[in-house]
Amino acid sequence: MRITGRVSLYGVVGYPVKHSLSPVFQNAAFSHLGIEAVYVPFEIKPGDLEDGVKGLMLSGVRGLNVTVPHKEAVLQIADRISPEAEEIGAANTLKFSDEGVEAYNTDWIGFLRALEEVHRPDGASVLVLGAGGASRAVLYALRQVSAKVFLWNRTREKADRLAERFGARVVDAPEEALGEVDVVVNTTSVGLREDDPPPVNASLLKKDQLVVDLIYKETALLRAARERGCRVQNGFPMLVYQGAESFRIWTGCEPPVRVMKLSLLEFGYIPTDYSRTP
Numbered sequence: 001m002r003i004t005g006r007v008s009l010y011g012v013v014g015y016p017v018k019h020s021l022s023p024v025f026q027n028a029a030f031s032h033l034g035i036e037a038v039y040v041p042f043e044i045k046p047g048d049l050e051d052g053v054k055g056l057m058l059s060g061v062r063g064l065n066v067t068v069p070h071k072e073a074v075l076q077i078a079d080r081i082s083p084e085a086e087e088i089g090a091a092n093t094l095k096f097s098d099e100g101v102e103a104y105n106t107d108w109i110g111f112l113r114a115l116e117e118v119h120r121p122d123g124a125s126v127l128v129l130g131a132g133g134a135s136r137a138v139l140y141a142l143r144q145v146s147a148k149v150f151l152w153n154r155t156r157e158k159a160d161r162l163a164e165r166f167g168a169r170v171v172d173a174p175e176e177a178l179g180e181v182d183v184v185v186n187t188t189s190v191g192l193r194e195d196d197p198p199p200v201n202a203s204l205l206k207k208d209q210l211v212v213d214l215i216y217k218e219t220a221l222l223r224a225a226r227e228r229g230c231r232v233q234n235g236f237p238m239l240v241y242q243g244a245e246s247f248r249i250w251t252g253c254e255p256p257v258r259v260m261k262l263s264l265l266e267f268g269y270i271p272t273d274y275s276r277t278p
């Protein structure tokens with residue numbers, strides 16, 4: 001792609017952010033559609049968020065993704081917040097317009113699109129593990145499709161609060177609901193470390209259940225689930241779909257999802273069985 005003075009700038013703000021895979025697939029999408037744009041990471045420390053984001057806006061950046069740890073704090077500096085971001089209490093996408101900073105959340109729709117690849121979400125019964133930021137986006141998505149949701153969290157009070165807000169039944173232990181659900185979704189950070197055990201008693205998983213882990217790798221949970229004959233999905237599809245929806249918001253163009261997925265494979269980001277999805 002030839003870069004001229006008319007290039008549009010996009011990026012992702014986070015701390016840390018150098019590990020982000022978003023530049024890989026967002027630049028692939030721009031290039032595929034012949035849009036003269038560049039997407040880069042911006043490492044902004046928590047205390048510098050407002051100055052950093054406003055500085056990027058004033059420098060002509062058109063839009064940003066927002067990642068850890070800024071997704072909640074960024075709402076404080078938005079001039080307009082979409083109803084979804086408002087309800088989830090977090091934004092992962094900013095668009096700069098004449099009206100200033102517009103904040104959106106595409107995590108929820110990213111989760112839903114990824115789920116739709118492998119399971120019909122409408123009316124599914126789902127056990128959600130965790131009650132942090134990622135869980136709120138998942139619970140919002142599941143409410144949109146009238147799923148029957150069981151919610152477990154290590155700290156029960158947080159689960160109670162989210163269950164009231166999004167409509168879910170809180171369980172004291174994941175095992176209480178494992179036998180009743182079609183889908184299990186791990187939104188906790190258990191699995192990030194190599195030696196983390198599965199967050200549920202995996203021997204109770206049933207063949208043909210779908211087990212989704214939002215972490216971008218084959219976790220102990222996914223390995224155990226696969227051994228039990230379950231279908232599994234890691235966090236890659238959600239990552240791509242949330243980015244695809246951000247791309248749509250910024251450009252108004254249909255995101256080339258297949259190209260975005262393939263770019264991750266091409267760069268060797270080993271999404272194991274993900275390569276089989278279209």
Ligand code: ATR
Binds near residue numbers: 133155190
């Ligand atoms: P995110 O934005 O990725 O959702 P978060 O808001 O910090 O991150 O939430 C982390 C989630 O992982 C929480 O549900 C947390 O449980 P608590 O609310 O009890 O803290 C969960 N979590 C983290 N470590 C855990 C562990 N060792 N066992 C079980 N749950 C854990």
